[in-house]
Amino acid sequence: MRYGAMNNPMIDVIEEINSFAEMGFDYIDLTLEPDQTYSARIDVGKTVNALERAGLFAVGHTAWYLPIASPFPEFRELAIRELERCMKVLTDMNVHKVNVHPHLRAPLHDEDWVVAQNTDAIARLVDLAAEMNMTVLVENMPGFSRASQIKPLMEAVSGAQFLLDCGHANLDTPYNRAEELLANFGHRLGHVHVSDNRGGRDDLHLPLGVGSINWVQIVRLIKNTGYDDTITVEVFSDDDDYLKMSLRKIKFLWENTEAGEGLASKE
Numbered sequence: 186m187r188y189g190a191m192n193n194p195m196i197d198v199i200e201e202i203n204s205f206a207e208m209g210f211d212y213i214d215l216t217l218e219p220d221q222t223y224s225a226r227i228d229v230g231k232t233v234n235a236l237e238r239a240g241l242f243a244v245g246h247t248a249w250y251l252p253i254a255s256p257f258p259e260f261r262e263l264a265i266r267e268l269e270r271c272m273k274v275l276t277d278m279n280v281h282k283v284n285v286h287p288h289l290r291a292p293l294h295d296e297d298w299v300v301a302q303n304t305d306a307i308a309r310l311v312d313l314a315a316e317m318n319m320t321v322l323v324e325n326m327p328g329f330s331r332a333s334q335i336k337p338l339m340e341a342v343s344g345a346q347f348l349l350d351c352g353h354a355n356l357d358t359p360y361n362r363a364e365e366l367l368a369n370f371g372h373r374l375g376h377v378h379v380s381d382n383r384g385g386r387d388d389l390h391l392p393l394g395v396g397s398i399n400w401v402q403i404v405r406l407i408k409n410t411g412y413d414d415t416i417t418v419e420v421f422s423d424d425d426d427y428l429k430m431s432l433r434k435i436k437f438l439w440e441n442t443e444a445g446e447g448l449a450s451k452e
């Protein structure tokens with residue numbers, strides 16, 4: 186297993202790369218967002234050189250708020266164009282996987298319409314990714330974490346892989362949905378995000394163990410799929426000790442938790 190951390194797009198990315206290397210991370214989950222790491226502005230050569238010096242690699246991350254399923258077709262096209270530019274930048278950096286967040290805000294439109302628009306946009310991105318030797322990862326989002334919502338998209342876009350965000354699976358739901366998500370999409374799991382929260386609606390990105398998520402169970406569920414690739418610690422704090430603590434915790438759990446019994450799909 187390899188462990189990474191996501192950069193803060195408001196901070197100099199070179200400083201973040203060096204900091205993550207000192208903390209013992211294997212890679213940076215590089216989000217291409219304004220201000221400092223906007224896709225149109227990032228210095229690719231300087232960033233690649235910093236990664237090489239630090240001994241890190243990068244996984245691609247894009248802005249969660251790009252409206253790829255907006256009711257306004259012009260906004261959808263602008264969002265897709267930005268994601269295409271992100272993918273081209275990441276290709277220049279020799280990055281081979283990138284996440285995409287389904288977009289949910291479409292007032293007066295039903296869930297089927299929203300799923301269809303997300304499916305169309307992600308299918309276009311997957312086609313482009315195939316030309317770049319890149320994998321598109323579909324991330325479960327608050328309000329878009331039911332297997333029944335994600336399944337039509339994943340069935341229609343066979344080239345996409347699934348990104349399990351364990352924190353998102355605990356929001357807007359009476360129970361953590363990681364089990365049902367992995368039961369349905371664990372065979373296509375391509376990346377994992379970990380952070381804690383207390384349920385409800387607030388995506389707090391707390392240190393592991395501070396919220397209500399059962400991390401022993403989460404690790405057991407992930408291990409049951411046979412997955413062994415990249416896990417990003419998405420703990421956001423001005424105090425790096427919380428990030429380092431969470432890295433130690435997820436490493437310990439991965440090394441000391443046995444896989445459990447098989448998954449049972451709830452949907």
